[in-house]
Amino acid sequence: MCGIVGYAGNRDALSIIIGGLESLEYRGYDSAGVSVLEAGAIETTRATGKLSELKKVLSTKKRNGTASLGIGHTRWATHGRPTETNAHPHTAGRVSLIHNGIIENYLPLRAMLEGKGCVFLSETDTEVAAHLLNTLLAEGLEPLDAMREMCSKVKGSYAFLAIDSNNPDRVLVAKNSTPIIIGRGDEENLIASDIPAVLQHTRRILVLEDGDLAEVTASSVYIENGGKQVSRTEETISWDPITAQKGGFKHFMLKEIHDQARVVGDTLRGRISEHDASVKLPELDALRGKASSLKRIVMVACGTAWHACLEGKFFIEEFAGIPCEVDYASEFRYRSRLIDSDTLVIAVSQSGETLDTLGALECAAGKGPTLAICNVVGASICRKAEMVMYTHAGPEISVASTKAFTTQLVALQLLALFLAEARGTMSAAARRNVLHAVLELPAALSQTLKVDSEVAVVAKKFFQARDFLFLGRGRCYPIALEGALKLKEISYIHAEGYPAGEMKHGPIALIDENMPVVMILQREKPLFEKTLSNLKEVEARGARVIVVTDASEEDLKGVATQGLIRVPFVSSELSPILLNVPLQMLAYHVAVLNGTDVDLPRNLAKSVTVE
Ligand code: M6R
Numbered sequence: 001m002c003g004i005v006g007y008a009g010n011r012d013a014l015s016i017i018i019g020g021l022e023s024l025e026y027r028g029y030d031s032a033g034v035s036v037l038e039a040g041a042i043e044t045t046r047a048t049g050k051l052s053e054l055k056k057v058l059s060t061k062k063r064n065g066t067a068s069l070g071i072g073h074t075r076w077a078t079h080g081r082p083t084e085t086n087a088h089p090h091t092a093g094r095v096s097l098i099h100n101g102i103i104e105n106y107l108p109l110r111a112m113l114e115g116k117g118c119v120f121l122s123e124t125d126t127e128v129a130a131h132l133l134n135t136l137l138a139e140g141l142e143p144l145d146a147m148r149e150m151c152s153k154v155k156g157s158y159a160f161l162a163i164d165s166n167n168p169d170r171v172l173v174a175k176n177s178t179p180i181i182i183g184r185g186d187e188e189n190l191i192a193s194d195i196p197a198v199l200q201h202t203r204r205i206l207v208l209e210d211g212d213l214a215e216v217t218a219s220s221v222y223i224e225n226g227g228k229q230v231s232r233t234e235e236t237i238s239w240d241p242i243t244a245q246k247g248g249f250k251h252f253m254l255k256e257i258h259d260q261a262r263v264v265g266d267t268l269r270g271r272i273s274e275h276d277a278s279v280k281l282p283e284l285d286a287l288r289g290k291a292s293s294l295k296r297i298v299m300v301a302c303g304t305a306w307h308a309c310l311e312g313k314f315f316i317e318e319f320a321g322i323p324c325e326v327d328y329a330s331e332f333r334y335r336s337r338l339i340d341s342d343t344l345v346i347a348v349s350q351s352g353e354t355l356d357t358l359g360a361l362e363c364a365a366g367k368g369p370t371l372a373i374c375n376v377v378g379a380s381i382c383r384k385a386e387m388v389m390y391t392h393a394g395p396e397i398s399v400a401s402t403k404a405f406t407t408q409l410v411a412l413q414l415l416a417l418f419l420a421e422a423r424g425t426m427s428a429a430a431r432r433n434v435l436h437a438v439l440e441l442p443a444a445l446s447q448t449l450k451v452d453s454e455v456a457v458v459a460k461k462f463f464q465a466r467d468f469l470f471l472g473r474g475r476c477y478p479i480a481l482e483g484a485l486k487l488k489e490i491s492y493i494h495a496e497g498y499p500a501g502e503m504k505h506g507p508i509a510l511i512d513e514n515m516p517v518v519m520i521l522q523r524e525k526p527l528f529e530k531t532l533s534n535l536k537e538v539e540a541r542g543a544r545v546i547v548v549t550d551a552s553e554e555d556l557k558g559v560a561t562q563g564l565i566r567v568p569f570v571s572s573e574l575s576p577i578l579l580n581v582p583l584q585m586l587a588y589h590v591a592v593l594n595g596t597d598v599d600l601p602r603n604l605a606k607s608v609t610v611e
Helices: 013-022 051-059 106-115 127-138 143-153 241-245 252-268 282-293 303-320 355-364 380-384 403-423 428-462 476-491 500-505 527-540 575-594
Strands: 003-008 031-038 041-048 069-075 090-092 095-103 156-164 167-176 181-184 189-192 204-207 212-216 221-225 234-236 296-301 324-328 343-349 370-374 387-390 467-472 494-499 516-521 544-549 563-566
Touching (some): 003 095, 003 156, 013 189, 031 051, 069 167, 106 127, 143 156, 252 428, 296 355, 403 428, 467 476, 467 500, 467 527, 476 516, 516 575, 544 575
Parallel strands (some): 296 343, 370 387, 467 516
Antiparallel strands (some): 031 041, 090 095, 204 234
């Protein structure tokens, strides 16, 4: 996601800010910018692409002395394309401002500000905050009062940093649901979205909490919350910078697994309206009118995203009653395709650059409506599709996809509810039930993440196995496929995912005491009993069974296993999302024990741009 760095001190703010942003580069971004106060005036420089591009522009600029105060940003596009005008900082009058997060009510705010004569230059949600703050300062409010007032008007998540040319000694800060830290130095203070950005200069860190506002000068840090001054405990960071980039985790994959509870909140943010039990997806307005006439949906994707589509088929068929087909993008491209104007083609991709998925979408272009479900804003697949729904998982660095998959499932669940509402296939009461469960997901995921140490114990028992079998039925079959893919891609152990009920038609011949079988056992009836029978079948043939389940202790009485991992139950539809998490952890721990390169497994690339 986007990176933030601010500085107030006595040294060259520009080089410190750029250095800080460089240490956040691993997070991924598509444009960058800085604003510094030079000789009392705000000097802003922005560029698309990498920081090296920004540095090139800066090197051609004449500077008015050295700046000792400033803010800088690396932007990972959410609202508006990755262009120079959309890059942060955004300037309005005497204010320059950067923002991480999403302002949900930016459209009415923008209309209100335009009514007052403010001229907007970008497509971003952030620019409203710059104009609001400038307007409030111009009305005579003190800087922190203006910041407090501005924050009371915006809805959504934010970490804001702003500078005001009339108050050149301070950086204004506000935080809500988006991380921000302050690094304390000697006669200097730094502000950043992540700890690595300040570690070169200080290890003394204050972590701000939601609702905190701060005014940071070279020699002071004032923090308030709810209108009252508060203090935040100073922590001393002992991590090395590389570990710090990984948020203290040993690998990006582990960090991204643990990011899931938070990023699902980002996928949902602003998209659920509880009072009328509806899903707000303005980006799909064009689909609302067509929803009733849709006769078929074809989903195309590769790898993990293809597994997400298999799960999405359950959601869409069940809620919206539209028959769905799921195709490997590489297969779809080279067979006869019966697509007409009543067929919606959905391409699902984390990167938005996978060549096969892009090719499949090209085959569908012009025949019927097309939709991309994607994580990376402005990627090729997004530009090719008629409509785009973003998953907001943030940059995924590890080759093995984890949080992107989880957010794809959540996005597909929202899409299914959106289509159900548009087609009238679900009552408001039924939608409300599902939405209640959806809103519980971030907390349930946090709870699920606690099974990590139990999974590590199971991994220790089985990491030397040559083969693994993952079995599941119904909604748990795609999860079995995903569990097997994750294990094989990072541990190089042969693994297969199979529908548990299909075992007896052949693969059961593989079962012996050397074969660990991971059984994904959903509590939903009647598949619970059916899967349990399949478990007995493999157990009877000597398999070593690991059960991953959301069933209650009571239901599991008498089920003997060599490893039992239980996750919370939220709803039958959403169970697969939680049941998948221990499988990600299992793959991770087995790979670590086998000493493979977890984040960069052999022969694989993060985005596959070849056929
Ligand atoms: O970027 P995409 O979602 O289009 O990528 C598709 C696959 O290449 C990807 O999911 C791949 O299977 C992952 N390495 C799985 O962890």
